[in-house]
Amino acid sequence: MSLLDDDIASCLKVLHQGGLILYPTDTIWGIGCDATNAAAVSKIYTLKKRADGKSMIVLLADENEIPRYITQTDPKIFDYIKGINKPTTFIYDGGINIAKNMIQQDGTIAIRIIKDSFCKKLILDFGKPIVSTSANISGYPPPALFQDIDVEIKNGVDYIVQHRQDDLTESMPSAIVKWNSDGNITIIRS
Numbered sequence: 001m002s003l004l005d006d007d008i009a010s011c012l013k014v015l016h017q018g019g020l021i022l023y024p025t026d027t028i029w030g031i032g033c034d035a036t037n038a039a040a041v042s043k044i045y046t047l048k049k050r051a052d053g054k055s056m057i058v059l060l061a062d063e064n065e066i067p068r069y070i071t072q073t074d075p076k077i078f079d080y081i082k083g084i085n086k087p088t089t090f091i092y093d094g095g096i097n098i099a100k101n102m103i104q105q106d107g108t109i110a111i112r113i114i115k116d117s118f119c120k121k122l123i124l125d126f127g128k129p130i131v132s133t134s135a136n137i138s139g140y141p142p143p144a145l146f147q148d149i150d151v152e153i154k155n156g157v158d159y160i161v162q163h164r165q166d167d168l169t170e171s172m173p174s175a176i177v178k179w180n181s182d183g184n185i186t187i188i189r190s
Helices: 003-016 038-048 063-068 076-082 117-126 151-156
Strands: 021-024 029-032 057-060 088-092 109-113 130-134 175-179 185-189
Touching: 003 021, 003 117, 021 117, 029 038, 038 130, 038 151, 057 063, 057 117, 063 076, 063 109, 076 088, 117 130
Parallel strands: 057 109, 088 175
Antiparallel strands: 021 029, 029 130, 057 130, 088 109, 175 185
């Protein structure tokens, strides 16, 4: 079994038990858990010392999964997603079938279709979406490299992925776009 396979197996065990993982995404290192498990999501809020109302991102492996997690799907979104190259998180109205503490008070949910091969395999093998939020204490900048992650975060998760820990390519958070109910978009972070 390869290191990558070991990482996936260890992550799956933790995710199924409602635990937290520290893992590389297609953007920055993230803290993750089962996005359908409210108790696991609460653990992330506690670890990050973050108010429950602050949104976190749901990672999906494929855009065809989006209709399972929002009430109003606009077919134009699929064309838009296929045309972007930069990791982009979309905020949608009408979040459903996800932990209640992942859905904002206004009913919105943040979703990103993951392109990173490790994350895609993890989500496909898990069979459910996972949470992604920056691996930092709330109020501090997100770490660009694994070595910059606070020891409190590292000690607060149940498993730390070994894959890409030595990668020195600085990462940036995703772009954020609000997909409005009228089919127009609002760019929140480019």
